[in-house]
Amino acid sequence: MVGPLHYLFLGAVLFALGGVGVVVRRNALIVLMSIELMLNAVNLTFLTFSRFPLVKSAPTQAGFLSGHTAVFFVIAVAAAEAAVGLAIVIAVFRSRSSVNVDEFDTLKF
Amino acid sequence: MEVSWLYLIPLLPLAGAAVNGLLGRWLPKAWLYAVALLVVLLPFCIGVFAWWQVAHIEGETAQVRQLVYTWFSVGSLRVDLGLTFDRLSGTLVLVVTGVGFLIHLYSVGYMDEDPGYWRYFAYLNLFVSMMLLLVLSDNLVAMFVGWEGVGLCSYLLIGFWYDDDAKAYAGRKAFIVNRIGDFGFLIGIFVLYLYTGQVSFQALKVAPLSLGVASAAAALLFVGATGKSAQLPLYVWLPDAMAGPTPVSALIHAATMVTAGVYMVARLSFLYVQAPGVMAVVAVIGVLTALIGAVIGTSQTDIKRVLAYSTVSQLGYMFVGVGVGAFAAGTAHLITHAFFKACLFLGSGAVIHGLKGEQDMARMGGLRRLGLKHTAATFFIATVAITGVLPISGFFSKDEILAQALNTRAFDFLTLLPDPGSPRLAFLGPAIYAIGTVTALITSFYMWRCYLLTFEGEYRGPPEVHPHEAPWVMTLPLWVLAALSVVGALIVLPSRQLPFTWEHFTEGVFARPRGGAPLERLPELVAFGIALVVAWAGFAAAWSLYAPGRGLQGDERIARATPRLRRALASALYVDALYDRILVKPLWATARGLWRAADAMIIDGLLVNGSAQLVAAVGSALRRFQNGDVQRYAAVTAVGVLILVYVFLVRG
Amino acid sequence: MAETVLFWIFFAGVVGAGAQVVLRRNPIHAAMSLVACFFFLAGVYLLLSAHLIAILQVMVYAGAVMVLFVFVILLLNLKEEELGRERVTVWKGIGALAVAASVGLIVVLALRNAYSGPVRDLAVEQLPTGFGTVKAVGRALYLFSVLPFEVTSLLLTVAIVGSVVVAKGKI
Numbered sequence: 001m002v003g004p005l006h007y008l009f010l011g012a013v014l015f016a017l018g019g020v021g022v023v024v025r026r027n028a029l030i031v032l033m034s035i036e037l038m039l040n041a042v043n044l045t046f047l048t049f050s051r052f053p054l055v056k057s058a059p060t061q062a063g064f065l066s067g068h069t070a071v072f073f074v075i076a077v078a079a080a081e082a083a084v085g086l087a088i089v090i091a092v093f094r095s096r097s098s099v100n101v102d103e104f105d106t107l108k109f
Numbered sequence: 110m111e112v113s114w115l116y117l118i119p120l121l122p123l124a125g126a127a128v129n130g131l132l133g134r135w136l137p138k139a140w141l142y143a144v145a146l147l148v149v150l151l152p153f154c155i156g157v158f159a160w161w162q163v164a165h166i167e168g169e170t171a172q173v174r175q176l177v178y179t180w181f182s183v184g185s186l187r188v189d190l191g192l193t194f195d196r197l198s199g200t201l202v203l204v205v206t207g208v209g210f211l212i213h214l215y216s217v218g219y220m221d222e223d224p225g226y227w228r229y230f231a232y233l234n235l236f237v238s239m240m241l242l243l244v245l246s247d248n249l250v251a252m253f254v255g256w257e258g259v260g261l262c263s264y265l266l267i268g269f270w271y272d273d274d275a276k277a278y279a280g281r282k283a284f285i286v287n288r289i290g291d292f293g294f295l296i297g298i299f300v301l302y303l304y305t306g307q308v309s310f311q312a313l314k315v316a317p318l319s320l321g322v323a324s325a326a327a328a329l330l331f332v333g334a335t336g337k338s339a340q341l342p343l344y345v346w347l348p349d350a351m352a353g354p355t356p357v358s359a360l361i362h363a364a365t366m367v368t369a370g371v372y373m374v375a376r377l378s379f380l381y382v383q384a385p386g387v388m389a390v391v392a393v394i395g396v397l398t399a400l401i402g403a404v405i406g407t408s409q410t411d412i413k414r415v416l417a418y419s420t421v422s423q424l425g426y427m428f429v430g431v432g433v434g435a436f437a438a439g440t441a442h443l444i445t446h447a448f449f450k451a452c453l454f455l456g457s458g459a460v461i462h463g464l465k466g467e468q469d470m471a472r473m474g475g476l477r478r479l480g481l482k483h484t485a486a487t488f489f490i491a492t493v494a495i496t497g498v499l500p501i502s503g504f505f506s507k508d509e510i511l512a513q514a515l516n517t518r519a520f521d522f523l524t525l526l527p528d529p530g531s532p533r534l535a536f537l538g539p540a541i542y543a544i545g546t547v548t549a550l551i552t553s554f555y556m557w558r559c560y561l562l563t564f565e566g567e568y569r570g571p572p573e574v575h576p577h578e579a580p581w582v583m584t585l586p587l588w589v590l591a592a593l594s595v596v597g598a599l600i601v602l603p604s605r606q607l608p609f610t611w612e613h614f615t616e617g618v619f620a621r622p623r624g625g626a627p628l629e630r631l632p633e634l635v636a637f638g639i640a641l642v643v644a645w646a647g648f649a650a651a652w653s654l655y656a657p658g659r660g661l662q663g664d665e666r667i668a669r670a671t672p673r674l675r676r677a678l679a680s681a682l683y684v685d686a687l688y689d690r691i692l693v694k695p696l697w698a699t700a701r702g703l704w705r706a707a708d709a710m711i712i713d714g715l716l717v718n719g720s721a722q723l724v725a726a727v728g729s730a731l732r733r734f735q736n737g738d739v740q741r742y743a744a745v746t747a748v749g750v751l752i753l754v755y756v757f758l759v760r761g
Numbered sequence: 762m763a764e765t766v767l768f769w770i771f772f773a774g775v776v777g778a779g780a781q782v783v784l785r786r787n788p789i790h791a792a793m794s795l796v797a798c799f800f801f802l803a804g805v806y807l808l809l810s811a812h813l814i815a816i817l818q819v820m821v822y823a824g825a826v827m828v829l830f831v832f833v834i835l836l837l838n839l840k841e842e843e844l845g846r847e848r849v850t851v852w853k854g855i856g857a858l859a860v861a862a863s864v865g866l867i868v869v870l871a872l873r874n875a876y877s878g879p880v881r882d883l884a885v886e887q888l889p890t891g892f893g894t895v896k897a898v899g900r901a902l903y904l905f906s907v908l909p910f911e912v913t914s915l916l917l918t919v920a921i922v923g924s925v926v927v928a929k930g931k932i
Contacts, residue, residue, distance in 0.1 A: 016860060020860055029788045029830070030791050043818075051809045068813065075822060094930065101740055747860045748859040751860075
C-alpha cells in the first residue's frame with residue numbers, strides 16, 4: 001500500500017535533485033528549471049498533507065482543501081517568476097553573450 | 110591677634126599681576142607703572158602697620174593672624190589658607206615689599222625700552238605675591254604653594270627674553286633643578302603628615318616626633334632648600350639665571366627667593382633642633398657651598414656671574430647660621446644681605462645699562478671717573494658691607510654667624526657613626542669657623558677685585574661706547590639700599606640687651622638647639638678682630654693684583670701661576686659638565702629610548718597602526734567571501750540550512 | 762494494487778526525468794525532460810485525488826511555463842561550443858552535499874516519525890465528496906482566500922509588464 005510517506009519521500013527526492021541542480025549547474029536556464037523542480041516538490045508535499053491530514057489537526061475552514069489552494073498559488077507565482085527570470089536571462093545574454101552564471105560576478109568586492 | 114585685612118598683603122600684588130598681565134599690552138605705560146608700583150607699595154604700608162602692632166605685643170604670641178579660608182578638607186586633613194604675621198615673617202614682609210618696591214622703581218628705568226615691559230611687571234608682581242604668600246603662610250602646604258609660585262616666576266623671568274635660546278634654557282634649567290628640590294620638600298611634608306597628621310606650624314610645634322621622623326623630615330625639607338637657595342649640589346642654576354634682566358637677579362636671586370630656604374629652616378627651627386644630625390649636615394653643606402662659591406667667584410669676568418657666585422656663597426653663610434642653631438644670626442644676615450646684594454646687583458645693572466649691554470669686566474674700568482658717580486659710590490658702600498672692612502651691616506651679620514659657629518654646642522653630642530664609641534663631632538663648630546673665615550678672606554678678595562676692575566683704572570672698552578649714568582629712578586634705589594646697608598648695622602649688633610637688635614626682637618620666635626648655651630671659645634673681641642684682619646687682607650690681596658692701572662694683569666698672573674686651577678674655576682669646577690654626563694645625558698637617552706620603544710613602536714605602531722592594520726587585514730580576508738558567484742552563495746546557504754536542520758531537529 | 766504499481770511507475774518517471782533535467786548539458790534536452798517530469802507529476806497528483814491541480818499542472822506548467830522556457834532557449838540559440846563544460850568546484854560539491862544531507866536528514870527523521878504525529882490514512886471512499894474537484898477547490902478559493910486570489914492577478918500583471926520591460930532591448 002502506498003501511504004503518505006511514499007509521496008513525501010518522492011517530494012524529498014525531487015527537492016534534493018532540484019537543489020543540487022541549482023548549486024551545481026552553470027547554465028542559467030538549467031538553474032531556473034531546477035528551481036521549478038523544487039517548487040513542484042513543494043506542491044507535491046502540500047497535496048500529500050492535504051490528502052492525508054495529521055490525526056490531530058482539525059479541518060480548516062476549507063475542509064482540508066487549503067493545500068490545494070496553496071498549490072494553486074504556488075503554480076501562479078512560479079509561472080510569474082519563470083517569466084521574469086527568463087526575461088532577465090535574455091537581457092543578460094544580450095550584454096554578455098553568455099548564460100553561465102559563474103561569469104556574472106561583477107557584484108563583488 | 111586675629112585681623113581681617115592681612116590677606117591684602119599677598120592679594121594686592123596678585124591683582125596687579127592680573128591687571129598688568131591681561132590688560133598691560135594696551136594700557137598706557139604710565140598707568141601700568143602706577144599699578145605695578147602701587148601694588149607693592151601698599152602692602153609695604155600695610156606691613157608697616159602690622160609690624161607696629163606686632164612690635165608692641167610681647168612674648169611668643171606676638172602675631173597678627175588671619176585665617177583667610179579653608180582651602181580644602183579631605184578626610185582628616187584640613188588645609189587652610191592661613192597667614193601669620195609675626196616678628197620673623199613680618200620683618201621679611203617689609204624686606205620683600207620694601208626692597209621689592211625699590212627694584213620695581215628701578216625697573217621702570219631699566220626696562221623702559223623693552224617691548225615686553227608689560228609682561229615683565231606682571232611677572233614681577235606675581236613673584237612678590239607668591240613670595241609674600243610663602244613668608245606669611247602658617248602651614249606647610251600653603252607655604253609650598255608660594256614656594257612653587259616663586260619658582261614659576263623665576264622661570265618666567267629668567268627666560269624673559271625667550272627669543273634667545275640660551276636664555277630660555279637657563280630658565281628651564283633653573284626650573285628643573287628647583288623641581289628636584291621641590292620633590293624632596295614634598296616628601297618631607299608627606300613624612301610629617303604621615304606621622305603627625307598635621308601640616309600647620311602651630312600644630313607641628315607641639316606634635317611629638319621621634320628622632321628618626323624628625324631627622325627624615327628635616328633632611329627632606331632641606332633638600333628643597335638646597336634647590337631653592339642654591340646650595341650644594343643644586344646650586345648650578347643660579348649662575349645661569351643671570352640670563353634674566355638684572356633687576357630680576359637683584360630681587361629674586363639675591364634678596365628674596367633664594368632666601369626662602371633659609372626662611373623655611375628658620376621657621377621650622379622647632380623641627381630642626383629635634384634633629385641635630387641634620388643641622389650638622391645643613392651647616393657643613395652651607396660652609397662648603399660658601400667656600401666653593403667664593404673660590405669660583407674669583408675667576409669670573411662677567412660682573413653678574415661674580416655676584417651670582419657671591420650670592421651662592423653668602424647663602425651658604427646663612428645656612429651655616431641656621432645649621433649651628435644661630436637662627437637669629439642666620440636670618441639677620443638674610444636681611445642685611447638683601448640690602449647690600451640688591452644694591453650690588455642694581456649697581457651692576459646701572460653699569461650694564463650705561464655701557465649699552467656690556468657685562469664683561471674685561472671691557473670695563475675707570476667708570477667712576479667716566480661719569481657713573483652714583484653707581485660707583487653705592488657699589489663701593491655695598492662692597493664695604495659685604496666684605497666687612499668696616500663695621501657696617503655685613504660685617505656684623507656675617508661674623509656673628511661665624512662666632513656662633515665657633516661657640517656652638519649643638520653638635521656636642523653628635524657622633525660620626527651611630528656607635529657611641531666613635532669620635533664626637535664637637536669639633537665641627539670650630540672647623541666651620543675656620544673654613545668660614547678663610548672664605549671671608551676670599552670673599553673680600555673677589556669683591557674688591559670686582560669693584561676695582563669695574564670702576565677704577567683705565568677704561569678698557571670699545572671707544573664708541575660712551576658710559577653714562579643711570580636716570581634717577583635707578584640711582585635713587587641704589588642710594589636707599591646703600592643707606593640701608595650702613596644703617597642695617599644697628600639691627601644686627603649682636604646684643605640681646607639692646608632693644609633694637611634683631612637678636613632681641615626675635616627672642617621668642619626661634620627654638621633653642623640642644624646641647625646647652627654656647628661656650629665662648631674665643632673672646633668676642635678677638636673674633637671680631639680676626640674678622641677685620643681677614644677682610645683687610647683680602648682687600649690688600651685684591652689691591653696688589655688689581656690696583657688701578659693694572660687692569661686684568663692680575664688675572665693673567667694668576668693664570669700663569671696656576672693654569673690648571675684657573676681653567677677649572679673658569680668652567681665652575683666642571684660641575685655642570687659632570688651633571689651633564691651623569692644625569693642629563695642618561696635621562697635624555699632614557700627618554701629617547703622610551704620614545705622610540707614605548708611610544709613609537711608600541712603605542713603608535715602596535716596599538717594604533719596595528720589595530721587599524723588588523724582590521725584592514727581581516728577585512729581583506731573576509732571580503733573574499735563575496736566573489737559575486739551566486740551559486741557559491743547558494744551553496745553556503747545550503748550548508749547553513751543543513752546546520753539548522755541538524756541543530757533543531759536532531760538536537761531538539 | 763493498481764495504485765501501487767502506478768505510483769512506482771510515476772515515481773521512476775519523475776525521478777528519472779528530474780535527474781535528466783539536472784544532468785543534461787543541452788538545455789533543450791533538459792527542458793524536454795522537465796516536461797516529461799511534469800506529466801509524470803500530474804499522474805502522481807491524480808493518485809492523490811488532486812484532480813484540478815493535476816490538470817492545472819499540465820495546462821499551466823507543462824503547457825505554458827515550459828513553452829516559455831523552450832521559446833527562450835530557441836531565442837538564445839546557443840551554439841554547441843557556447844555551451845560550457847561543467848566546472849565542479851569545491852564549493853559546489855560542498856553545497857550539493859549539504860543539500861542532499863539536509864533533505865536526507867529530514868527524510869530519516871520522518872521515517873522515524875520524529876516530528877509527525879500519526880497520519881490518517883484515509884481510503885478514497887472516506888474522503889469528502891468532491892475532494893479535489895474543480896467545484897470543491899473553487900469553493901475553497903473563492904470563499905476562503907479571495908484576497909490572495911485577487912492579489913495573484915495583480916502579481917501576474919506585474920510579472921508580465923516586468924518581463925516585457927526587462928527583455929526588450931529598447932523601450
